[in-house]
Amino acid sequence: MNPFIEKIIPLILAFFVGIAFKLLKLLSKDDAPVLLRVVLNVCLPSLTIIAISNIQLKADLALIPFTAIIIVFLMYIISRTIGKHLKMEKTTFGSFLVGTMIMNTAYALPFFFAAFGNEGLARASLFDIGNTFMIFTFTYYNAIKYGNNSKTAAIEWKKFLRLPPLWAMLIAFSWKLTKVPMPALALNFLNFMGQPMVPLMMIALGLYFNPKRCNIGKAAIAIFIRMGIGLGIGIVLSALLGFKGITRTVVTVCSALPIGFNTLIFANLENLDREFAATIVSISIFIALFYIPWLIYVFQ
Numbered sequence: 001m002n003p004f005i006e007k008i009i010p011l012i013l014a015f016f017v018g019i020a021f022k023l024l025k026l027l028s029k030d031d032a033p034v035l036l037r038v039v040l041n042v043c044l045p046s047l048t049i050i051a052i053s054n055i056q057l058k059a060d061l062a063l064i065p066f067t068a069i070i071i072v073f074l075m076y077i078i079s080r081t082i083g084k085h086l087k088m089e090k091t092t093f094g095s096f097l098v099g100t101m102i103m104n105t106a107y108a109l110p111f112f113f114a115a116f117g118n119e120g121l122a123r124a125s126l127f128d129i130g131n132t133f134m135i136f137t138f139t140y141y142n143a144i145k146y147g148n149n150s151k152t153a154a155i156e157w158k159k160f161l162r163l164p165p166l167w168a169m170l171i172a173f174s175w176k177l178t179k180v181p182m183p184a185l186a187l188n189f190l191n192f193m194g195q196p197m198v199p200l201m202m203i204a205l206g207l208y209f210n211p212k213r214c215n216i217g218k219a220a221i222a223i224f225i226r227m228g229i230g231l232g233i234g235i236v237l238s239a240l241l242g243f244k245g246i247t248r249t250v251v252t253v254c255s256a257l258p259i260g261f262n263t264l265i266f267a268n269l270e271n272l273d274r275e276f277a278a279t280i281v282s283i284s285i286f287i288a289l290f291y292i293p294w295l296i297y298v299f300q
Contacts, residue, residue, distance in 0.1 A: 007115065008111065022209075029210065035201075039196075043194045047193070048125050048165050049171060049190055051119075053187075061126060064127050064250070064251060068254070069130045071233055076097070078229060080097060080267055083096050091147065094146025094273070095280070101134070101142070102260035102262050104232070104285070105257060107260075108254060109201065112124040112296070113197075117247075127254045148153065148270075148272075177183040211278075216279070222259070231255055234252040253295045
């Protein structure tokens with residue numbers, strides 16, 4: 001069997017383990033946020049520090065977060081233009097617009113780690129910084145704009161600045177600049193804390209999986225914009241910026257990622273169309289289960 005496929009199959013199986021646990025009532029959808037918080041606050045920061053400590057600093061790394069920002073703005077322009085012609089209700093249009101702008105970078109991290117190890121994880125984490133910055137600023141602003149929530153909240157910069165992976169990157173790059181090798185004990189501890197990331201992430205995605213037949217045609221358009229047109233934008237950007245190797249693969253594939261879970265969070269906070277948000281997130285995640293590994297294989 002192809003070595004790449006051997007690495008990916010366990011990830012797919014872990015996703016179905018999450019679905020099975022939910023059906024057997026061993027775990028529920030309410031447990032998924034807890035698992036993801038462990039990944040975000042413990043596992044991912046640990047692996048991020050290891051990943052950055054092991055890579056060579058290159059000029060193209062600094063451009064990776066900015067590609068995510070460019071992609072989000074382009075998604076906004078395209079989705080707003082197309083969405084206006086679909087004549088949706090305000091709250092449904094809000095979920096449509098926000099969903100296409102949010103790339104589920106957390107979903108891709110296990111795949112990049114399995115395929116490229118620390119090199120892939122480090123680059124994907126940098127892309128995630130640009131994506132996360134846009135999620136809690138420009139994208140959240142649009143969720144407020146199109147929501148039916150009478151409470152209009154200001155954009156909370158604290159949510160972005162408190163992200164543990166961001167601080168992990170700052171620590172790792174600062175340590176890297178000192179050119180002092182990281183102690184073996186620290187590396188072993190960080191590796192131990194980071195190892196559960198892949199199974200916890202995939203099981204949580206399985207618990208979240210909940211597709212519904214709600215505006216399925218418009219949902220298909222939203223998913224195509226995010227994962228189809230997004231792929232085209234990623235290919236063009238990588239070519240224009242001269243990305244090569246793993247950097248090119250990461251930027252291209254991340255551009256085609258499924259719709260992120262923050263779509264559901266924003267829909268709940270700002271009274272957007274929750275049913276539509278759940279539908280586009282669930283369907284895009286299931287497609288990405290096979291689509292993303294295939295893209296990594298094609299573009300590696």
